[in-house]
Amino acid sequence: MNMIARIAFRNIMRHKRRTITSAITIAVGIWFYTFMDSVMAGLDRGGIDNMIELTTSAVKVHTSAYQEDKEAFPLDHGIRNMRKLRKLLSGNPRIAGIAPRTRFIGQLSNYTEEIPVIGTVIDPDLDSSVFSLVSYLEGDYFSAGSSREIILGKDLAEEMGVDIGGYITLYALTRYESRNADEFKVAGVLKTTDPELNRSSVMISYAAANEFLDLEGLVTEANVGLMRRVNLKDMKNDARKVKERIETTFPGLEPSTFMELAAGFLELAKSKRAFGVVFLLILLVIAAVGIFNSVLMSVYERIREVGVLRAHGMKSGEVSAMFVLEGFMTGVLGSIFGLVLGIATNLVLVTYGYPIDKIAGDVVVDGFPVWGTIYGEWNSATMVFLFFFGIAVATVAGIIPARKAGKMEVTHALRFV
Numbered sequence: 221m222n223m224i225a226r227i228a229f230r231n232i233m234r235h236k237r238r239t240i241t242s243a244i245t246i247a248v249g250i251w252f253y254t255f256m257d258s259v260m261a262g263l264d265r266g267g268i269d270n271m272i273e274l275t276t277s278a279v280k281v282h283t284s285a286y287q288e289d290k291e292a293f294p295l296d297h298g299i300r301n302m303r304k305l306r307k308l309l310s311g312n313p314r315i316a317g318i319a320p321r322t323r324f325i326g327q328l329s330n331y332t333e334e335i336p337v338i339g340t341v342i343d344p345d346l347d348s349s350v351f352s353l354v355s356y357l358e359g360d361y362f363s364a365g366s367s368r369e370i371i372l373g374k375d376l377a378e379e380m381g382v383d384i385g386g387y388i389t390l391y392a393l394t395r396y397e398s399r400n401a402d403e404f405k406v407a408g409v410l411k412t413t414d415p416e417l418n419r420s421s422v423m424i425s426y427a428a429a430n431e432f433l434d435l436e437g438l439v440t441e442a443n444v445g446l447m448r449r450v451n452l453k454d455m456k457n458d459a460r461k462v463k464e465r466i467e468t469t470f471p472g473l474e475p476s477t478f479m480e481l482a483a484g485f486l487e488l489a490k491s492k493r494a495f496g497v498v499f500l501l502i503l504l505v506i507a508a509v510g511i512f513n514s515v516l517m518s519v520y521e522r523i524r525e526v527g528v529l530r531a532h533g534m535k536s537g538e539v540s541a542m543f544v545l546e547g548f549m550t551g552v553l554g555s556i557f558g559l560v561l562g563i564a565t566n567l568v569l570v571t572y573g574y575p576i577d578k579i580a581g582d583v584v585v586d587g588f589p590v591w592g593t594i595y596g597e598w599n600s601a602t603m604v605f606l607f608f609f610g611i612a613v614a615t616v617a618g619i620i621p622a623r624k625a626g627k628m629e630v631t632h633a634l635r636f637v
Contacts, residue, residue, distance in 0.1 A: 224542045243554035245506065246614060250558025250606045251565065258566045261597035262573070265452050268482060270413050273352040276481040277319070277443035278459045281305070281466060286440055287474050293323045293338065295395040298438040301470065305442055308469055314458045316447050317349025320439040322429065326392035328372075328422065329401075330380045337376070339392065339422040341429040350445030359384040359408030367428040370404035373421035374411040382406055390422070394434040402432055444475075450570060451598055509617070547618020548611065555610035559603060569596025 233239070272278055282290065286297035299305070299320075306318050322341040327334045344362045348354050354361060362369050370390065372382070382388045384406055391401045410421050429435045444462055449455040459477040466475045573595040 224538055225545055239550055239553070242550045242614070243557060246551060246554030246610045247558035247561060249506070250555060250610050251561040253606060254558070254562030254603060255565050255569075257599055257602055258569050258596035259594075261452070261599065262569065262594045265597055266594045268452065268478065269448070271482050272445075272478050274412055274414050274417060276478050277350050278446040278455070278478050279444040279462045279466070279475050280481060281442040281444065281473050281475045282440065284472055284474050293325050293440075295322070295324060295393075295433065295435070295438060295440070298322075298440050299442055299473065302439050302442060305466070305470065305473075308465065309444065309462065312462065314447050315462070316445040317346065319343060319346040319350040319443045319445070320426075320441070321347070321443060322426075322433075322435060322438055322440045324392055324429075324433060326390055326422065328376070328380055329389040329391065330382060331389070333380075334391075335376070335380065337420055337422045339390070339424065341426055341433070341435065342423055343426055350443045353410060353412070356410050356412040357408045358411060359406070362407060362425045362427075367425070367431060368402070368404055369407040369425070369428065371408050371410060371421070371423040372406055373418040374409045375415075375418040376420055376422070377406065377409045384408060390424075390432075392433060394432075395436070395438060396434055398434075400432060400434075404428070450595075505613075544615060544618050548615045550618075551611040551614025554614065555607045558610060559607050562603060562606070566596050566598065570598060 281299065283297050283299055286294060289297070302320060309315050309318060320343055324339045324341065326337050326339045328337050329335075357371070358374070359371075362371070370388065372380070372388075377383070380388060386406050387403050388406060389401055389403050391399065394400050404424065410417055412418060424432070426435065426437065430437060446455060446458050446462070449458065456477070456479055459479065463475040463477050466473055
């Protein structure tokens, strides 16, 4: 077998141009899929990061009673043990912050028209530890001690015809079902990557809501922010562990991870990966055809050589194995080259990312805008699979020509000109 391997290696080195061409075909297929897999995972990650940083947080916690009636945004099912919850999670080094929020139904009025809105009560000091809304804020954040300021989405402010520094009236039902109205000064407007926030976001502070909605500090949801991980898989595990700890310690609370809150988005991401696999198969089929032709040409060019080897006692199966080994070695060479290129490209994407908005303008992934710097994602399982798959494709592509070589009659091969 060692002799057969040496002959096979000598043959692929003898026909360097053909070997390199076949290897490059495999390498390009592996590199391109590795690159696209990283880019698509990065785009998906960008969309998920936007959701986590703007709306869902990594883990969102409600009471069980609130979850049963969550579509109505009730103000009578608050989290009574926020202090204990914060104490429980404060020792976790992966947690970036915990922010209370309370959602309510209201109406905005500019004295000409009224628009129904879903309002959000936030704690300005804690909210920024979980959400990155301040990064998208035009104007000012809530002033210290002010209880009559409001932040609106950019599109909503334009629709209502109000500018920063202007005033608008907010109507809402209080915690005790009485209707209240008051005038608020627009401190700032939000222009985010989430069009829904731009169209409908209405935010006031707990300092305002405690009086305006009779909240008395009521918190209906706790939002847990996690430190960003390079790989989304690791962040999923972090969120899952936080959820399990909350469920174990507080049976009356129902935490939801961002995977659950963004289930539809993640399912669409899986569908895109399936199309990527099909694309990879097409590339490697093209590579297989190239290797098949290469080995077949090698067989016809070396018919007399095969006859000599058979005349010196080499068996039919050994001749076939020699040509299969040539395909295998070509596959190893191409897979190594493709993997090295893929790792190098991915290293750049993961480390430096790419400014998607500068390259392609505003990008929408499954209906969710993505902008800023998008970073690649490491997927070692995919890389290992591609390496062995490339070798397998090259080896299988050499089997048919190899069998043809093994079936040659010795006398016919020796007389071939």
